[in-house]
Amino acid sequence: MASSFENYNKRRLISSYFSVVLSIFLVLFLLGTLGLFVINSKKITNDFKENIPMTVFFKNEAKDSALTAFDTELKNSRFIKEYVFVHKDSAAKKNVDIVGKDFMEFLGFNPLQNSFDINLKGDYVVTDSIKNIETDIKKNEMVSEIIYDKQLVDLVNDNIKKISFWILIISGFFAVIAMLLINSSLRLSIYSHRFTIKTMQMVGATKSFIRKPFIWRSIKLGLLGSSLAIIAILGVVYYVDGIFPNIGIAKDYVSIGIVIIGVLVVGIVITWISTYFATQRFLNLKTDDLY
Structure with missing residues (x-):
């Protein structure tokens, strides 16, 4: 019975970790792809305008x-x-x-x-x-x-302004969604350890000591999700470069580097902040509120 219960807990833990990594991967992939588009938006619009x-x-x-x-x-x-x-x-x-x-x-x-x-x-x-x-x-x-084509010139420039405005709004929306999704996944992951947290607290462990392993684990999950997102983003870069070679996205190493660093930093920062507040919430709960 004990062995089956342990296996059940392991499966739940693996499932929890998988959902966290998947959430981080999907969100950072979308953010990274959008960021890459925003950085190269001038090149994309110029490539279109230069064909008039x-x-x-x-x-x-x-x-x-x-x-x-x-x-x-x-x-x-x-x-x-x-x-x-x-x-x-x-x-x-x-x-x-x-x-x-x-x-x-x-x-x-x-x-x-x-x-x-x-x-x-x-x-x-x-x-x-x-x-x-x-x-x-x-x-x-x-x-x-x-x-x-005077009308086409006016039309292109008007549409570029509108698209740029909506890209900024969508970027902000995705950033908020990213934080909410990753925060929710990490909170669910830490929720399964709420009794462990409370037990450590009752035997005299400090809050920083309790938080430390959870934060390090979340950062590792964040790095894993970020790495998968970076691999997928690079795949998109080379795919788009094959279709639109004139833009030269794959050769713009500075833009790619900025996106890669940004994805890694966002993955680490969001997981760190989310885990900190999630563990803090359970540390502040009374024992009766854990059930």
């Missing part, structure tokens, strides 16, 4: 020297991520490949113009900056037209 093209068309009378001068100007500009010169003959050939008909056969000439397809750096894809860039380019007398 601006096309600068040149007049037919523009000579090669004017095009070369503009090419040099773009190369030295701080707001350019990348650009490519599109000759009007290349544009006509591409149009034939898409449409399937050569419009120059019945027109007798190529109506297209030489152009530059420009991708601006993400920081400059905002309404004011892009208008200033447009104004500066239009000072070139050989430029006939500048085309870009």
Whole structure:
């Protein structure tokens, strides 16, 4: 009977520890993933904004020297991520490949113009900056037209502000949920030892002496849960990097390091605080209140 009772208690203890580690893992994984997204949010938004093209068309009378001068100007500009010169003959050939008909056969000439397809750096894809860039380019007398999706630029920037606001709210919500879940799991774990705590207290053990083994055990569980969360987060990092290699999340070792350290610290601090107050609660209870 004693042996079966001991086995039963061991199973309950293992189940209790498992639930604590699982709670810590799930919560810290969600927090870590969200933190990684928040840290890299600027890169993610810039990557999207840098894919909004601006096309600068040149007049037919523009000579090669004017095009070369503009090419040099773009190369030295701080707001350019990348650009490519599109000759009007290349544009006509591409149009034939898409449409399937050569419009120059019945027109007798190529109506297209030489152009530059420009991708601006993400920081400059905002309404004011892009208008200033447009104004500066239009000072070139050989430029006939500048085309870009103004509505898309406004829409992207408005949505980024809204998303950033909600991310902050969700982050705060998850932080509170994290503390509540981990605290609840640890309290349930310590609850099974309430009689042991009271017995130690009755034989003269100090509160700090009683708390110490519980706190160390919780910190170990916190480290285990944090380690599992870190492994899962790294898996997410390399998975996302495989889908969106342009963002370069996997190569941003500083951001990954911040998240890893943050997950470890949060795991240790929350378990320490939760265990401290949980044991303090049972230490302050009267013997009759334990039942």
